[in-house]
Amino acid sequence: DTGVSQNPRHKITKRGQNVTFRCDPISEHNRLYWYRQTLGQGPEFLTYFQNEAQLEKSRLLSDRFSAERPKGSFSTLEIQRTEQGDSAMYLCASSLRAGGNGYTFGSGTRLTVV
Amino acid sequence: KNEVEQSPQNLTAQEGEFITINCSYSVGISALHWLQQHPGGGIVSLFMLSSGKKKHGRLIATINIQEKHSSLHITASHPRDSAVYICAVRGGGADGLTFGKGTHLIIQP
Numbered sequence: 001d002t003g004v005s006q007n008p009r010h011k012i013t014k015r016g017q018n019v020t021f022r023c024d025p026i027s028e029h030n031r032l033y034w035y036r037q038t039l040g041q042g043p044e045f046l047t048y049f050q051n052e053a054q055l056e057k058s059r060l061l062s063d064r065f066s067a068e069r070p071k072g073s074f075s076t077l078e079i080q081r082t083e084q085g086d087s088a089m090y091l092c093a094s095s096l097r098a099g100g101n102g103y104t105f106g107s108g109t110r111l112t113v114v
Numbered sequence: 115k116n117e118v119e120q121s122p123q124n125l126t127a128q129e130g131e132f133i134t135i136n137c138s139y140s141v142g143i144s145a146l147h148w149l150q151q152h153p154g155g156g157i158v159s160l161f162m163l164s165s166g167k168k169k170h171g172r173l174i175a176t177i178n179i180q181e182k183h184s185s186l187h188i189t190a191s192h193p194r195d196s197a198v199y200i201c202a203v204r205g206g207g208a209d210g211l212t213f214g215k216g217t218h219l220i221i222q223p
Contacts, residue, residue: 035210035213041215042118042202042215042216043200043202043211043213044213045210047210058210089155091155093211102162103159103211104159105149105156105157105159107154107155107156108155108157
């Protein structure tokens with residue numbers, strides 16, 4: 001297992017388009033987290049899954065954002081009708097249980113909305 | 115909601131200096147993490163603490179639960195230590211991590 005993998009690494013899209021990002025966590029990790037990081041700021045929590053169940057969503061996750069983890073393995077984060085304010089680094093992390101053994105982060109997907 | 119404050123925001127030091135980065139938080143936690151982020155975004159987990167002190171190589175992390183404060187120390191700093199160091203906490207009613215804004219460290223040769 002090579003850690004948490006995120007694709008794509010970079011995405012440039014026009015305002016109003018839909019984008020989808022993918023995260024492949026460490027295979028035995030049952031918890032998966034999505035975070036968003038804007039320039040000069042620390043990451044902010046968006047949502048997390050335990051297996052396939054989405055257990056918590058931040059108020060930052062507007063109705064244009066949707067996340068899924070259909071089989072409890074990989075997860076996707078979709079942003080519909082992108083806005084310039086959505087430009088950020090989207091980070092995925094996984095853990096074996098509730099952070100008990102620490103988190104492993106992916107390298108992130110950098111989204112630029114033009 | 116937990117508020118996480120880090121200081122300093124920016125730190126430039128000479129190679130070999132002893133470095134201290136501080137983190138304070140407002141609500142009781144179950145764990146505190148120190149993370150390292152290099153340009154390009156990748157984040158590496160350095161420590162997870164719930165009490166006391168941990169050491170790994172030249173890095174030392176301490177936490178005082180009563181004072182809601184943690185410190186990350188780097189001994190014999192080296193230019194390759196240059197990165198953003200982020201403090202993150204878990205607890206206070208949220209399962210996800212709450213992050214500080216990070217400390218941008220530059221070690222000059």
